[in-house]
Amino acid sequence: MNSPIWMPYTQMKDAPAPLMVRSGRGAVLELEDGRQLLDCISSWWVTLHGHAQPEIAAAIAVQAGQLEQVIAAGFTHQPAEELARRLTAMLPFFPSVFYSDNGSTAVEVALKMAYQYWRNQGAAGRRRFLSLEGAYHGDTLGAMSLSGRSLFTAPFAELLLPVDFVPFPQTWLGDEGVEEREGQSLEHLEGLLRRNGEEYAAMIVEPLVQGAAGMRMCRPAFLRQVSELLRQHGVLLIGDEVFTGFGRTGEFFACQKAGIQPDILCLAKGLSGGFLPLAATLCSEEVYQAFCSDDPRHTLYHGHSYTANPLGCAAALASLELLEKEPHRFGEMEGWHLEELGRLADHSHLSRLRVCGTIAALEVKGTAGYLHELGPRLRQRFLERGFLLRPLGGVIYLVPPYCLERAQLAAAYRCIGEVVSAAVSS
Numbered sequence: 266m267n268s269p270i271w272m273p274y275t276q277m278k279d280a281p282a283p284l285m286v287r288s289g290r291g292a293v294l295e296l297e298d299g300r301q302l303l304d305c306i307s308s309w310w311v312t313l314h315g316h317a318q319p320e321i322a323a324a325i326a327v328q329a330g331q332l333e334q335v336i337a338a339g340f341t342h343q344p345a346e347e348l349a350r351r352l353t354a355m356l357p358f359f360p361s362v363f364y365s366d367n368g369s370t371a372v373e374v375a376l377k378m379a380y381q382y383w384r385n386q387g388a389a390g391r392r393r394f395l396s397l398e399g400a401y402h403g404d405t406l407g408a409m410s411l412s413g414r415s416l417f418t419a420p421f422a423e424l425l426l427p428v429d430f431v432p433f434p435q436t437w438l439g440d441e442g443v444e445e446r447e448g449q450s451l452e453h454l455e456g457l458l459r460r461n462g463e464e465y466a467a468m469i470v471e472p473l474v475q476g477a478a479g480m481r482m483c484r485p486a487f488l489r490q491v492s493e494l495l496r497q498h499g500v501l502l503i504g505d506e507v508f509t510g511f512g513r514t515g516e517f518f519a520c521q522k523a524g525i526q527p528d529i530l531c532l533a534k535g536l537s538g539g540f541l542p543l544a545a546t547l548c549s550e551e552v553y554q555a556f557c558s559d560d561p562r563h564t565l566y567h568g569h570s571y572t573a574n575p576l577g578c579a580a581a582l583a584s585l586e587l588l589e590k591e592p593h594r595f596g597e598m599e600g601w602h603l604e605e606l607g608r609l610a611d612h613s614h615l616s617r618l619r620v621c622g623t624i625a626a627l628e629v630k631g632t633a634g635y636l637h638e639l640g641p642r643l644r645q646r647f648l649e650r651g652f653l654l655r656p657l658g659g660v661i662y663l664v665p666p667y668c669l670e671r672a673q674l675a676a677a678y679r680c681i682g683e684v685v686s687a688a689v690s691s
């Protein structure tokens with residue numbers, strides 16, 4: 266098939282033809298040729314309850330028959346109001362909700378909020394940001410600046426904002442060296458804050474799990490210490506829950522699970538249940554108040570055409586309803602993962618098994634790096650066996666929709682064990 270579509274994250278020169286998807290139902294995608302794939306990665310981590318989930322589809326249809334879109338400056342509507350109220354009730358530290366339309370824009374807004382928060386108070390010297398090595402916060406220039414320096418950011422190095430990176434103390438099941446790594450990381454952060462504390466506007470973290478870095482996990486205690494150091498030095502904390510929000514880590518939000526309270530919080534992906542592009546940046550009363558002023562220069566001049574789109578908000582409300590009705594769906598998956606990982610614990614080619622709520626990952630030994638040739642080979646073999654899994658280099662991860670059944674998860678793990686054995690020995 267000759268397609269004019271330039272695909273994301275794809276070297277088009279030798280890209281295999283994309284698979285044509287006809288429909289989705291629950292955790293299963295059906296291709297045009299009739300093949301079925303079990304979606305073990307929630308289609309880039311967005312699908313929460315399953316594909317074509319009927320209640321969300323119906324809520325969007327009803328909303329589309331009433332109001333599909335309206336300018337968001339000076340106007341509002343019931344779904345946007347209700348969603349904002351629901352979010353602030355779930356996250357009482359954040360009384361203010363700024364809508365946008367994808368994860369990168371949620372981060373972009375957070376970055377601008379943090380920078381202008383200081384500027385509005387006369388502290389224009391706070392131009393630098395802090396982030397964790399390996400982080401991924403999106404592909405727009407600001408969000409990319411906050412992301413770890415990598416193959417993705419290299420072509421744009423000269424355009425990026427000034428950011429200092431702190432080592433990420435990754436951990437896994439049975440890991441014994443994490444305390445030392447945490448100590449080194451905290452020492453590094455403290456050194457930066459002591460030397461340049463007054464230059465930083467904010468630090469951004471993906472709480473508990475760094476997604477694109479390869480589902481790298483850290484301990485709640487580390488994040489609490491980071492948060493405390495930032496508080497001592499008066500630097501804002503941005504929580505990027507674009508991926509980890511809405512049950513992914515086993516609780517509604519990773520910040521709650523970690524016991525931290527950022528000043529600004531980014532939400533997207535699962536916010537609409539995975540149906541429509543919708544994002545929100547929430548902030549504390551203190552941050553919000555720094556923008557309320559008689560001086561027009563203190564205004565946050567930021568907005569997008571589809572800000573607070575009514576269809577997205579209606580989808581999000583239906584999704585929240587489902588999450589609140591059935592929290593066991595995301596609450597019990599960690600136990601399932603642990604049972605399955607236990608069966609692979611002695612696999613001779615797998616290491617660094619880890620889990621956080623609905624998210625699990627394992628690494629093929631000796632395969633560091635996003636470009637490791639094993640990744641595409643494994644992906645192809647998984648597809649041939651009916652599983653949508655998309656390894657990040659040699660890291661195989663599962664981020665299933667919450668409707669996935671126990672037996673489907675077991676089948677996915679069996680497939681992983683067998684495919685890795687075959688691929689590594691071939």
Ligand SMILES: Cc1ncc(COP(=O)(O)O)c(C=O)c1O
Pocket residue numbers: 367368369370372401402403404471476477505506507508509533534
């Ligand atoms: C933690 C995090 N932040 C931001 C983003 C960017 O979101 P989007 O792809 O919707 O722009 C992602 C995407 O994977 C993410 O994982």
